[in-house]
Amino acid sequence: MPDPRESERKGAPPRVTLGHGAGGRLTSELVRELFLARFRNPHLEPLGDSAVVAEPGGGALVLTTDGYVVTPLFFPGGDIGRLAVCGTVNDLAVAGARPLYLTASFIIEEGLPLAELERVVDSMARTAREAAVEVVAGDTKVVESGSCDKLFIVTAGVGCLRPGADLGPDRVRPGDRLVINGPVGLHGVAVLSQREGLSFQTTVRSDCGLVSGPAALLVERLGPAVRWMRDPTRGGLATLVCDLAEDAGVPVIIDEESVPVPPDVEAACELLGLDPLYLANEGKLVAVVEAGAASEAVRLLREAGCPEAAEIGRVSPSGPAGPGPTRPRGYLRTRYGGTRLLERLDGDQLPRIC
Amino acid sequence: MPDPRESERKGAPPRVTLGHGAGGRLTSELVRELFLARFRNPHLEPLGDSAVVAEPGGGALVLTTDGYVVTPLFFPGGDIGRLAVCGTVNDLAVAGARPLYLTASFIIEEGLPLAELERVVDSMARTAREAAVEVVAGDTKVVESGSCDKLFIVTAGVGCLRPGADLGPDRVRPGDRLVINGPVGLHGVAVLSQREGLSFQTTVRSDCGLVSGPAALLVERLGPAVRWMRDPTRGGLATLVCDLAEDAGVPVIIDEESVPVPPDVEAACELLGLDPLYLANEGKLVAVVEAGAASEAVRLLREAGCPEAAEIGRVSPSGPAGPGPTRPRGYLRTRYGGTRLLERLDGDQLPRIC
Numbered sequence: 001m002p003d004p005r006e007s008e009r010k011g012a013p014p015r016v017t018l019g020h021g022a023g024g025r026l027t028s029e030l031v032r033e034l035f036l037a038r039f040r041n042p043h044l045e046p047l048g049d050s051a052v053v054a055e056p057g058g059g060a061l062v063l064t065t066d067g068y069v070v071t072p073l074f075f076p077g078g079d080i081g082r083l084a085v086c087g088t089v090n091d092l093a094v095a096g097a098r099p100l101y102l103t104a105s106f107i108i109e110e111g112l113p114l115a116e117l118e119r120v121v122d123s124m125a126r127t128a129r130e131a132a133v134e135v136v137a138g139d140t141k142v143v144e145s146g147s148c149d150k151l152f153i154v155t156a157g158v159g160c161l162r163p164g165a166d167l168g169p170d171r172v173r174p175g176d177r178l179v180i181n182g183p184v185g186l187h188g189v190a191v192l193s194q195r196e197g198l199s200f201q202t203t204v205r206s207d208c209g210l211v212s213g214p215a216a217l218l219v220e221r222l223g224p225a226v227r228w229m230r231d232p233t234r235g236g237l238a239t240l241v242c243d244l245a246e247d248a249g250v251p252v253i254i255d256e257e258s259v260p261v262p263p264d265v266e267a268a269c270e271l272l273g274l275d276p277l278y279l280a281n282e283g284k285l286v287a288v289v290e291a292g293a294a295s296e297a298v299r300l301l302r303e304a305g306c307p308e309a310a311e312i313g314r315v316s317p318s319g320p321a322g323p324g325p326t327r328p329r330g331y332l333r334t335r336y337g338g339t340r341l342l343e344r345l346d347g348d349q350l351p352r353i354c
Numbered sequence: 355m356p357d358p359r360e361s362e363r364k365g366a367p368p369r370v371t372l373g374h375g376a377g378g379r380l381t382s383e384l385v386r387e388l389f390l391a392r393f394r395n396p397h398l399e400p401l402g403d404s405a406v407v408a409e410p411g412g413g414a415l416v417l418t419t420d421g422y423v424v425t426p427l428f429f430p431g432g433d434i435g436r437l438a439v440c441g442t443v444n445d446l447a448v449a450g451a452r453p454l455y456l457t458a459s460f461i462i463e464e465g466l467p468l469a470e471l472e473r474v475v476d477s478m479a480r481t482a483r484e485a486a487v488e489v490v491a492g493d494t495k496v497v498e499s500g501s502c503d504k505l506f507i508v509t510a511g512v513g514c515l516r517p518g519a520d521l522g523p524d525r526v527r528p529g530d531r532l533v534i535n536g537p538v539g540l541h542g543v544a545v546l547s548q549r550e551g552l553s554f555q556t557t558v559r560s561d562c563g564l565v566s567g568p569a570a571l572l573v574e575r576l577g578p579a580v581r582w583m584r585d586p587t588r589g590g591l592a593t594l595v596c597d598l599a600e601d602a603g604v605p606v607i608i609d610e611e612s613v614p615v616p617p618d619v620e621a622a623c624e625l626l627g628l629d630p631l632y633l634a635n636e637g638k639l640v641a642v643v644e645a646g647a648a649s650e651a652v653r654l655l656r657e658a659g660c661p662e663a664a665e666i667g668r669v670s671p672s673g674p675a676g677p678g679p680t681r682p683r684g685y686l687r688t689r690y691g692g693t694r695l696l697e698r699l700d701g702d703q704l705p706r707i708c
Contacts, residue, residue, distance in 0.1 A: 023589030024699035028597075046522070046601075049584065050418035050449035052515060055409060064404035065457035065510055067495045069502075095404035103419035105508040107461070139508075141421045143706060147503040148423075154459040154493075156419055156510030161406060168400070230403065235377030243382075247400075345378035352497060 016112045021142025034118060035138055038125040043101070043136040051136035053101055056160035062097035064088055065156040071352045073116065073150055075194040077186070078208030078282070080153055081123035083354060086210055086282060087233065088157040089131045093212035094229035094285050096165025096219050100158055102128065103137040107152040110145045120151065131210050133157070162216065164223045169247035171227040174317040177294035178252070180286050181214050181306040182207065183260035184237050188279030189268045191353055198271075204264045209283030214304040218287055221300055225293035231285050234354055238277040238342045240286055241313070241330035253331045253339065254313030277332070278345055280353045288315065370466045375496025388472060389492060392479040397455070397490040405490035407455055410514035416451035418442055419510040425706045427474065427504055429548040431540070432562030432636070434507055435477035437708060440564055440636060441587065442511040443485045447566035448583035448639050450519025450573050454512055456482065457491040461506040464499045474505065485564050487511070516570065518577045523601035525581040528671040531648035532606070534640050535568050535660040536561065537614035538591050542633030543622045545707055552625075558618045563637035568658040572641055575654055579647035585639050588708055592631040592696045594640055595667070595684035607685045607693065608667030631686070632699055634707040642669065 019026040031047060043051040068084040078086075085102065092099040104124065108117065128135055190206035193199065211231060218226050228248070232240040237259065245252040261276045269276050289297045294311050301309030316331075330342040373380040385401060397405040422438040432440075439456065446453040458478065462471065482489055544560035547553065565585060572580050582602070586594040591613065599606040615630045623630050643651045648665050655663030670685075684696040 018705045019700055022699060022705070023587070023593055025697075026700060027589075028698065048449065049420075049445040050416045050451065050511075050513075052414045052416050052449065055411070055413060055415050055514070057409075059409060060406045061409050061415075061512070062404045062406050063455055063457055063510075063512060064491050065459045065508070066403075066493045067459040067461050067508065069461060069495045069497050091403040095402065095406065097404065101417055103417055103510045105419045105421040105510075107421050107423060107506055107508075137418050137510075139420045141423045141506075141706075143423050143503065146500070147425075147706075148506070149497065149501040152461055152495075152502070152506070154419070154421065154461075154508035154510075156417075156457045156459075156491075156508075157404075158415070158417060158512065159404075160409070233377070235381075239377055343379075344382065345376060346373055346380060351372045351376070352495075352501075 014114045016108050016110060016114060016117060016142055018110050018142050018144065021108065021140055027140065030140060034121060038121050039135040041134045041136065043134055053136055056100060059163065060161040062092050062095045062159045062161055064091040065154065066091065067152060067154045068354060069152050069352050070191060070354050071149060072194055073120065075206055076190045076203050077205030079120055079123050080151060081120035082127045082208050083282060084153040084155045085124050085127035085131060086208055087354065088155040089133060090211045090231045092157045092159035093215035094231050096167045097159030097161050099131055099133045099212055100160060102133050102135045103156045104135050105139040105154040107148055108140065108142045109148045109150050110142055112150055117151070131212055162219050165219045166224045167226065167228050169228055169244065172248035172250055172288050172315055174250055174315050175291045176227055176288045176315040177291050177311050178254060178286055178288055178313040179294060179297045179301065180310060180312050181211065181284055181301045182308040183262045184232065184281055184284065185261055185265035185269065185276035185279040187282040188350055188353055189265050192350055193268065202264060204268065207281055207283035211283060211285040214301050214306055215285055217300050217304045218297060222289060222293050222297060225290040226287055228288040229285055232281050234280050235345065236278040236280060237286065239344060241342055242344050245328045245330040249328050251316040251318060251328045251331065252313065253316050253333055255333045256335045258310055258312045260308045260310055282354065368468045370462050370464060370468060370471060370496055372464050372496050372498065375462065375494055381494065384494065388475060392475050393489040395488045395490065397488055407490055410454060413517065414515040416446050416449045416513045416515055418445040419508065420445065421506060421508045422708060423506050423706050424545060424708050425503060426548055427470065429560055430544045430557050431559030433474055433477050434505060435474035436481045436562050437636060438507040438509045439478050439481035439485060440562055441708065442509040443487060444565045444585045446511045446513035447569035448585050450521045451513030451515050453485055453487045453566055454514060456487050456489045457510045458489050459493040459508040461502055462494065462496045463502045463504050464496055466504055485566055516573050519573045520578045521580065521582050523582055523598065526602035526604055526642050526669055528604055528669050529645045530581055530642045530669040531645050531665050532608060532640055532642055532667040533648060533651045533655065533663065533665050535565065535638055535655045536662040537616045538586065538635055538638065539615055539619035539623065539630035539633040541636040542704055542707055543619050546704055547622065556618060558622065561635055561637035565637060565639040568655050568660055569639055571654050571658045572651060576643060576647050576651060579644040580641055582642040583639055586635050588634050589699065590632040590634060591640065593698060595696055596698050599682045599684040603682050605670040605672060605682045605685065606667065607670050607687055609687045610689045612664055612666045614662045614664055636708065
């Protein structure tokens with residue numbers, strides 16, 4: 001890592017220095033010229049340490065946070081900035097909330113080219129507009145070269161619960177169906193390929209995107225027939241199914257045949273010894289809906305711009321016959337007709353995927 | 355850094371592994387046994403990706419976020435966990451809000467001893483109880499050894515504006531007074547001494563603590579006579595004065611003689627060539643109040659447990675006579691009777707102080 005001042009003297013691209021995080025003149029310039037210029041809104045504009053916003057009124061608040069440490073910072077289909085907005089907005093959306101406000105905290109390694117930070121923040125601002133949320137408060141810390149890996153972003157989100165949303169694992173009943181808005185595994189394969197310099201027949205692009213539109217449509221149109229929603233990010237669809245079975249206390253079975261997996265993801269997984277069901281997704285939502293509402297849910301998801309939406313499984317009155325675990329668990333009905341237990345992963349298939 | 359699994363086999367203390375951040379079984383155990391056990395409350399308990407909380411009702415929401423990257427993690431008078439709660443609660447408090455909810459996002463370096471993480475989270479939980487706030491949502495990421503420095507924490511805070519609070523730089527008027535709740539420089543010197551292995555006659559302890567009690571008392575008792583508040587953290591009191599002058603568009607003058615500086619801080623600063631006015635504080639608030647309310651403000655701060663509260667300066671109708679900058683700025687009336695311009699620091703006196 002060259003000394004940043006050295007590069008500036010030589011006319012090389014400017015880089016983030018420790019001074020940008022010191023709270024003095026450089027911080028003030030960075031905040032005004034880089035962050036405020038891109039995120040500008042009346043709540044952020046005063047640049048106080050807090051933002052005062054209108055109370056949404058009439059319902060419960062929904063709060064969430066996520067840290068983003070993905071490497072590399074840019075990958076086919078997205079970047080850490082888009083991820084940091086989508087991930088947090090999506091967490092609000094699948095909780096049945098209308099996303100309203102984000103806070104954004106940046107931890108930057110000294111020496112990061114300012115142009116890379118600008119690209120990331122441009123992407124965040126664009127994605128925030130797409131999601132109709134405002135970034136209302138932020139923070140920047142700069143650490144010495146070697147004390148973090150380029151850039152970490154933490155966003156927190158505030159939303160208000162949509163009227164009619166009544167979601168929770170306790171609402172899940174035997175017979176309910178699982179629907180998904182599209183194919184799994186794209187984000188995991190896109191990031192891994194970029195990281196390892198792998199290439200497949202075509203470039204696999206991350207699905208990094210918003211699910212707030214589809215989630216809103218399901219809640220608005222189906223009301224209480226939507227029982228539970230979640231986005232299958234880190235740990236993938238399989239981990240989501242394990243969590244659902246455990247939290248709802250019911251066996252959950254997904255059909256391997258019905259889960260959409262793109263051919264390139266399939267090929268990459270075979271090559272690398274990965275299971276697409278455990279790969280991270282960043283633009284998917286899984287909803288548990290009443291059996292009678294399943295085909296309407298799939299139709300609505302397609303209407304919301306998700307042509308590959310599908311019904312992928314169901315909540316079972318009981319696990320498969322024969323000796324098995326006593327607590328309700330998640331299962332996969334394989335394409336060969338057998339049923340196997342889905343285990344949580346002990347370790348990490350792909351560290352720093354999000 | 356030894357391989358964490360190696361240490362476990364040898365019976366050495368357990369450490370955080372990449373698996374703890376993978377979203378699988380180990381993540382689930384860490385979240386339940388380490389985080390939920392300490393932060394337990396009905397909003398966090400469901401362990402969803404979001405928390406649903408009651409809307410406070412009747413006023414504006416206040417949102418804030420801060421990242422904490424202090425090194426070392428533990429220092430006399432505090433630790434990164436206490437800092438991560440106090441810093442964010444204090445930002446809400448000085449905005450005139452009642453702090454209600456926090457989110458907490460952890461970025462952990464693989465290999466961090468679990469016992470250190472437990473100490474930090476214990477300290478956060480204790481401080482959250484002291485502040486009467488709930489940690490309602492969280493996230494954990496683990497990065498490879500060498501990709502971050504032990505532990506970073508980002509908290510976001512949600513509060514509701516207190517009735518009667520009417521704060522902002524636009525409310526500051528010539529003649530207003532500045533009051534502070536106690537001595538400056540303790541946090542900066544405490545962290546630096548710990549980091550560099552310096553010792554002075556007595557151990558300087560960080561002032562890392564809550565200002566929510568004193569802030570509430572000022573707003574409740576003095577109402578609109580309180581014009582503006584802020585906590586002088588990174589960049590210290592001098593940077594706060596520069597920001598205030600610029601944001602309010604009025605010259606601000608503080609009296610060197612009136613600013614409480616403990617003798618140990620003074621001694622450390624002389625030894626190290628530092629200026630106490632630029633050192634970080636983590637338990638201080640500065641309020642701008644109407645001139646007629648200044649002595650009552652100091653009395654209230656003392657009543658709130660801040661015996662060294664003092665009036666330290668004022669908002670001036672004009673800058674000092676003679677040629678000078680055209681925009682309103684911050685000034686120091688020195689103990690020798692002169693007046694000098696306070697400059698924002700270009701670089702960093704002390705990186706990673708908070």
